[in-house]
Amino acid sequence: MNAVAVIYVNQHLESLRADAQERRLASLAGRRTFGDRLASAAAELRRVLGIGESGSTLPKLENYPYGG
Secondary structure (H helix, E strand, O other), rough: OOOHHHHHHHHHHHHHHHHHHHHHHHHHHOOOOOHHHHHHHHHHHHHOOOOOOOOOOOOOOOOOOOOO
16 A cells, blocks of 8 residues: 555656646746847836937937038
């Protein structure tokens, strides 16, 4: 009887280990890459500094006497 209990416990532990491994692999697959995190941080920095799509917060020089 004791040997049967050991077999059941070992099977249960193996299934728990397999589930933990699947969860670990799934969480690694869901993580963002370094490039994605870097691009996100750069976009946030641009937003905080007020740099829009034009690339600068300075006004455009229209009708400037020395410009073309």
